[in-house]
Amino acid sequence: MQGAARQSLTERASGADPSLDGKGPLFGQIKRAVAGQILRGRWQAGERLPNEEQLSSLYGVSRQTVHKAIALLAREGFLVRRRRAGTFVASVRNDRFALPIEDIGDVIARSGGVYEFRILDRKTLRNGEAIRWPDVPDGTPLLSLECLHLSDGAPIQFERRLVNLDAVPEVADEPFDSVAPSRWLVNQVPWSSAEHTVKAVNAAADIAALLGVEPGTACLSIRRQTVHLNRSITLVHFLSVGERFSLSGSSITDSATELNL
Amino acid sequence: MQGAARQSLTERASGADPSLDGKGPLFGQIKRAVAGQILRGRWQAGERLPNEEQLSSLYGVSRQTVHKAIALLAREGFLVRRRRAGTFVASVRNDRFALPIEDIGDVIARSGGVYEFRILDRKTLRNGEAIRWPDVPDGTPLLSLECLHLSDGAPIQFERRLVNLDAVPEVADEPFDSVAPSRWLVNQVPWSSAEHTVKAVNAAADIAALLGVEPGTACLSIRRQTVHLNRSITLVHFLSVGERFSLSGSSITDSATELNL
DNA sequence: CGGCTGATTATGTACATACATTATCGTCGC
DNA sequence: GCGACGATAATGTATGTACATAATCAGCCG
Numbered sequence: 001m002q003g004a005a006r007q008s009l010t011e012r013a014s015g016a017d018p019s020l021d022g023k024g025p026l027f028g029q030i031k032r033a034v035a036g037q038i039l040r041g042r043w044q045a046g047e048r049l050p051n052e053e054q055l056s057s058l059y060g061v062s063r064q065t066v067h068k069a070i071a072l073l074a075r076e077g078f079l080v081r082r083r084r085a086g087t088f089v090a091s092v093r094n095d096r097f098a099l100p101i102e103d104i105g106d107v108i109a110r111s112g113g114v115y116e117f118r119i120l121d122r123k124t125l126r127n128g129e130a131i132r133w134p135d136v137p138d139g140t141p142l143l144s145l146e147c148l149h150l151s152d153g154a155p156i157q158f159e160r161r162l163v164n165l166d167a168v169p170e171v172a173d174e175p176f177d178s179v180a181p182s183r184w185l186v187n188q189v190p191w192s193s194a195e196h197t198v199k200a201v202n203a204a205a206d207i208a209a210l211l212g213v214e215p216g217t218a219c220l221s222i223r224r225q226t227v228h229l230n231r232s233i234t235l236v237h238f239l240s241v242g243e244r245f246s247l248s249g250s251s252i253t254d255s256a257t258e259l260n261l
Numbered sequence: 262m263q264g265a266a267r268q269s270l271t272e273r274a275s276g277a278d279p280s281l282d283g284k285g286p287l288f289g290q291i292k293r294a295v296a297g298q299i300l301r302g303r304w305q306a307g308e309r310l311p312n313e314e315q316l317s318s319l320y321g322v323s324r325q326t327v328h329k330a331i332a333l334l335a336r337e338g339f340l341v342r343r344r345r346a347g348t349f350v351a352s353v354r355n356d357r358f359a360l361p362i363e364d365i366g367d368v369i370a371r372s373g374g375v376y377e378f379r380i381l382d383r384k385t386l387r388n389g390e391a392i393r394w395p396d397v398p399d400g401t402p403l404l405s406l407e408c409l410h411l412s413d414g415a416p417i418q419f420e421r422r423l424v425n426l427d428a429v430p431e432v433a434d435e436p437f438d439s440v441a442p443s444r445w446l447v448n449q450v451p452w453s454s455a456e457h458t459v460k461a462v463n464a465a466a467d468i469a470a471l472l473g474v475e476p477g478t479a480c481l482s483i484r485r486q487t488v489h490l491n492r493s494i495t496l497v498h499f500l501s502v503g504e505r506f507s508l509s510g511s512s513i514t515d516s517a518t519e520l521n522l
Numbered sequence: 523c524g525g526c527t528g529a530t531t532a533t534g535t536a537c538a539t540a541c542a543t544t545a546t547c548g549t550c551g552c
Numbered sequence: 553g554c555g556a557c558g559a560t561a562a563t564g565t566a567t568g569t570a571c572a573t574a575a576t577c578a579g580c581c582g
């Protein structure tokens with residue numbers, strides 16, 4: 001269906017482009033062709049590609065189309081481009097391990113468990129009084145929450161959270177009797193950047209008691225700070241029993257997906 | 262689909278001053294302007310944007326330039342576009358927590374430590390003999406490695422690795438006396454996708470002895486499988502002392518970075 | 523009423539052209 | 553030899569134009 005319709009676009013007489021597969025838009029075909037050369041190792045790291053002019057005559061398309069394909073590949077990290085110097089195969093792909101940011105309730109529900117949460121503690125205070133959140137000015141009103149997440153009745157994650165009441169004043173009126181704080185915040189407050197730290201810790205006695213495990217049990221500790229409009233929104237610390245909780249994710253380059261590599 | 266909330270933003274936009282900031286390329290200014298409206302909450306999730314024609318006259322640029330800006334924002338997940346229907350503010354940003362995939366030697370070197378590694382064990386075997394790697398056919402020749410990474414002489418990470426010798430036969434001849442396996446593989450073999458699992462475990466006695474900690478110490482466990490050209494390349498399991506090692510990263514949307522939000 | 527169908531509309535792709543931006547390279551002058 | 557400097561070659565941006573594609577909408581007809 002695609003192939004036939006495409007020919008009517010511009011009946012290019014030659015069409016002798018052995019490397020293009022004829023599927024989908026031209027710029028996508030170019031992307032696949034070039035990414036294929038790289039992923040299959042034919043164009044080695046650091047090598048210089050033909051320039052846009054050469055590629056355009058090689059593939060029989062206009063420079064704009066080549067430019068779009070190559071610029072996208074550069075944006076995806078396969079290529080590095082320097083004016084006047086040319087286009088090079090990226091020597092190091094600065095790949096990233098991507099983990100989805102999900103509400104734990106969703107995760108539990110999806111895995112078939114029954115999700116519950118309990119608010120263990122809730123108070124408002126000012127920064128610097130009992131707790132200091134370094135990235136927020138002293139004296140800023142904060143909401144402090146402690147919360148336990150359960151799957152099928154078993155404690156699975158302990159959450160300690162600070163919310164900047166200057167940035168999100170509405171949260172003060174929210175009872176959190178049906179919606180968990182994390183979900184409420186995700187739905188309510190957009191964020192523009194988040195920082196995470198993940199480490200492993202041995203459970204202290206009080207946390208262990210809450211989570212129903214022996215003191216010293218390995219727990220995954222996730223600290224997340226969310227920022228929006230130059231203001232810190234929330235600082236949250238999750239502690240989860242190692243046995244019952246893990247993070248997982250995959251990194252797949254778009255081009256690899258297209259190529260079925 | 263989203264029944265009610267499709268009011269045109271054209272009139273509202275006349276109230277909001279669409280002035281561009283004049284910094285950098287036009288399409289980038291448009292991106293910032295539009296992303297700003299969304300991130301500041303002026304254009305709500307599900308709302309419909311003015312079409313490219315309207316935006317182009319609103320900002321006084323050509324449709325192509327608007328198209329480029331909007332298409333990029335759509336690619337970044339801020340917008341959803343449907344032909345004939347229009348462009349809508351994405352209701353859910355499927356945000357991801359990105360962790361860099363780095364060689365531990367680099368990490369240690371950057372933090373000023375002296376990096377060393379020791380190969381503790383090396384053997385070749387066939388899949389299914391002593392070990393089974395589920396994603397690889399039984400009988401496939403494998404290289405099995407155990408390796409310890411040290412920072413300033415102190416053990417910091419234990420690595421157990423399987424390499425598919427059908428996919429990377431050259432690895433059989435590599436002595437790994439100066440280059441660590443992870444670095445060798447990163448430089449040698451491109452990969453197109455990787456899967457990770459992160460959890461916390463209590464160190465078993467033998468691992469604890471290797472890492473020089475008490476048995477039961479919380480360790481971060483990272484499992485990574487790398488795939489290329491539809492073949493599994495390597496399966497590696499890292500165990501690091503929680504005290505001495507953590508993962509950290511940040512997720513920042515490109516547009517937010519540009520906006521300094 | 524309900525389904526088919528064709529017109530309409532918004533996005534998507536492609537090409538041509540022009541000019542801007544910048545490293546790089548080679549040459550000139552010292 | 554070495555530094556300044558301009559020519560040059562590559563990518564980057566912007567616009568115009570044309571047509572393709574897809575989904576919606578309205579109206580027609582059964």
